[in-house]
Amino acid sequence: MESIGKKFQSGVVTLEIMIAFAVLILSISAVIMVVFGNQSIIIDTENNSEALRKAVFGLEEARARSGTDFYSIVTKTEKEFSGALEYTKTLLVENITRCKKQATSTVSWATNNQKTQKIELTTYLTNVAEAxxxxxxxxxxxxxxxxxxxxxxxxxxxxxxxxxxxxxxxxxxxxxxxxxxxxxxxxxxxxxxxxxxxxxxxxxxxxxxxxxxxxxxxxxxxxxxxxxxxxxxxxxxxxxxxxxxxxxxxxxxxxxxxxxxxxxxxxxxxxxxxxxxxxxxxxxxxxxxxxxxxxxxxxxxxxxxxxxxxxxxxxxxxxxxxxxxxxxxxxxxxxxxxxxxxxxxxxxxxxxxxxxxxxxxxxxxxxxxxxxxxxxxxxxxxxxxxxxxxxxxxxxxxxxxxxxxxxxxxxxxxxxxxxxxxxxxxxxxxxxxxxxxxxxxxxxxxxxxxxxxxxxxxxxxxxxxxxxxxxxxxxxxxxxxxxxxxxxxxxxxxxxxxxx
Structure with a gap:
């Protein structure tokens, strides 16, 4: 039997950001960060950092709103420009029960060579009052x-x-x-x-x-x-x-x-x-x-x-x-x-x-x-x-x-x-x-x-x-x-x- 935590990979090369984000402390709990895309050897650290800030903000905003109106937290997508660079911000919400949601904040952008980069952060939102x-x-x-x-x-x-x-x-x-x-x-x-x-x-x-x-x-x-x-x-x-x-x-x-x-x-x-x-x-x-x-x-x-x-x-x-x-x-x-x-x-x-x-x-x-x-x-x-x-x-x-x-x-x-x-x-x-x-x-x-x-x-x-x-x-x-x-x-x- 395969273990529940086993993950499969096929033809994917993953680059870990080990220097710029050696220590990452977020104000939210249980967050998983994933960086996607076939990045060039020279990583645009500034764009990555800005995308990460936007992804973090997306989750923090969702968490804040969930405290007053839990059911208003729904999937949404919007565009935001930073100079000439266009970011696509998506909050993907999966309803698990009446008391819990999984929220994934994704920020994607295109590099100069038109390759798409993407950062995702995932966390859970709980509705203690409903429980x-x-x-x-x-x-x-x-x-x-x-x-x-x-x-x-x-x-x-x-x-x-x-x-x-x-x-x-x-x-x-x-x-x-x-x-x-x-x-x-x-x-x-x-x-x-x-x-x-x-x-x-x-x-x-x-x-x-x-x-x-x-x-x-x-x-x-x-x-x-x-x-x-x-x-x-x-x-x-x-x-x-x-x-x-x-x-x-x-x-x-x-x-x-x-x-x-x-x-x-x-x-x-x-x-x-x-x-x-x-x-x-x-x-x-x-x-x-x-x-x-x-x-x-x-x-x-x-x-x-x-x-x-x-x-x-x-x-x-x-x-x-x-x-x-x-x-x-x-x-x-x-x-x-x-x-x-x-x-x-x-x-x-x-x-x-x-x-x-x-x-x-x-x-x-x-x-x-x-x-x-x-x-x-x-x-x-x-x-x-x-x-x-x-x-x-x-x-x-x-x-x-x-x-x-x-x-x-x-x-x-x-x-x-x-x-x-x-x-x-x-x-x-x-x-x-x-x-x-x-x-x-x-x-x-x-x-x-x-x-x-x-x-x-x-x-x-x-x-x-x-x-x-x-x-x-x-x-x-x-x-x-x-x-x-x-x-x-x-x-x-x-x-x-x-x-x-």
Whole structure:
């Protein structure tokens, strides 16, 4: 197997600048400098120095702006003259996750003999505030694989008739199932290649949730008074009352139920009163149900996870909420918080709501310009956001795409369709890292699909992976591993892709 760090060279002569830049100290961290071009024997040190200063400035400017508006850091190219010499300055930005970008500042110019010279500096930009808002559930490592060779790294078997969902936080995987104890936990931090078994945690206190779990979201929470850090799992329960459970999993061998709440204004005798989907963002928990008698969308204050308080009486949408993603955005200088919903509505499979002032008003406002009325009656199913792009999956359409990517820079002006992909089946969950998204689908033999999203206008499938009877919410990604669950054997798989 080739080592991850190995690099190949073919017919390239590299000249190292060893005298002029023997010691280079930059005010930014983790910077890699590369000088390209077939330079003449006499190097124009002055031009190189000026290009280097411009490249450094490009990164410093990006870092400064990222502190106030992280999502405004996007790829751009501009020209600048220094006397008669023209420099081309490019900032290439790759969105890795909602919390991390890779920025490459490139400055190129033509020498007197028309040979192009180029200097590149690369660094990472992180959005600590967003990572905290997501409860730490924002994988930051860029995938180091081409994901064209997915295979099992480690696995285990969970004793249940069905696993409904999985969420991973810091190497700990949490599963919601249909059978007691309804929640299972796997510690994968020390998993080894070809390991089979030994990942699941035995509960010393024989803990069990009360009912099957439809969805869950794990967070890391810091007590603002004491500074003590704890881990909690928010759980959507398949029951007509106490649909929200909160479990303290700080000690994964001794989980404990710390709170349970009944959703306001939901008829327990209605068609589907159960908790169905949820999403945590910045001390608020957003919960959706299937279409039922009463309110289908609920917002809780969970600044103290042991004492969740529902804000208002819930919002009646008269639709099923199949997925929820929350994002705060700078819109014309104002910080807005939007809820993106994948729904069952035939005329609004993707809907966007402004929830910025909900705490004060108890009102959410639909952004009508952003609603997507797609061809056919297939429901919206899944959502994933990275940078200013939203990836949207829906039920299988016979004569059209099942995967869409939208520009969500300003939902109030509508969503600009950037590209589509024909998955040929329903897309039930989307997770991603860098230039890849991973899809959970209903297509036999292709239940997991890997797509390259580096060009939004030309989404391309890289590889399929067979995981029989995959759960609808059966994948999550963290730090080079895809965690997947289904009704096959083994029903829990850690998948990786060694380079070939």
């Amino acid at each position: 905290l808002a997501l409860g730490g559930d924002c994988a930051s490592e860029k995938t180091n694989s081409g994901w064209n060779n997915p295979q099992i790294f480690a696995s285990d078997n969970i004793n249940t008739s069905k696993i409904n969902t999985v969420d991973v936080l810091n190497g700990i995987a949490y599963f919601g199932t249909n059978d007691s104890p309804y929640i299972e936990i796997a510690d994968t931090r020390n998993a080894t290649l070809v390991q089979t078994g030994g990942l699941l945690v035995n509960f010393s206190n024989n803990f069990s949730a009360s009912w099957p779990i439809n969805d869950l979201d794990a967070i890391e929470w810091r007590n603002p008074s004491t500074g003590i850090i704890k881990n909690f799992v928010f759980v959507a329960i398949a029951t007509s009352t106490n649909q929200l459970n909160i479990i303290d999993v700080t000690d994964i061998q001794n989980p404990s139920l710390v709170a349970e709440r009944t959703l306001n204004n939901v008829d327990p005798d209605g068609s589907f009163p159960e908790g169905y989907k949820l999403f945590y963002y910045k001390d608020r928990l957003y919960i959706g149900t299937r279409e039922t008698a009463g309110a289908e969308f609920h917002i809780f204050n969970v600044s103290d996870p042991t004492n969740p308080v529902e804000i208002g009486q819930g919002i009646s949408l008269n639709i099923t909420v199949n997925d929820i993603v929350i994002k705060e955005q700078n819109v014309n200088g104002d910080i807005k918080r939007f809820a993106y919903l994948a729904t069952s509505q035939d005329s609004g499979e993707l809907k966007v709501y402004d929830v910025t002032n909900f705490d004060n008003s108890g009102i959410i406002t639909e952004i009508s310009q952003a609603k997507q009325n797609l061809t056919g009656i297939q429901n919206g199913q899944s959502l994933y956001i990275v940078g200013n792009n939203l990836y949207f999956g829906r039920q299988s359409t016979s004569n059209g795409p099942d995967l869409y990517v939208y520009d969500i820079s300003n939902p109030q002006l509508g969503l600009n369709l950037l590209g589509v992909g024909d998955v040929e089946t329903a897309v039930t969950r989307i997770v991603g890292s860098g230039r890849f998204v991973f899809l959970a689908t209903e297509k036999n033999g292709q239940e997991i699909q890997v797509w390259d999203i580096s060009d939004s206008s030309n989404l391309s499938r890289i590889k399929n992976y067979n995981l029989s009877q995959i759960s609808k919410l059966g994948i999550d990604y963290e730090n080079n591993f895809l965690y997947a669950v289904g009704q096959t054997t083994p029903n829990f798989q850690m998948i990786y892709s060694p380079n070939i």
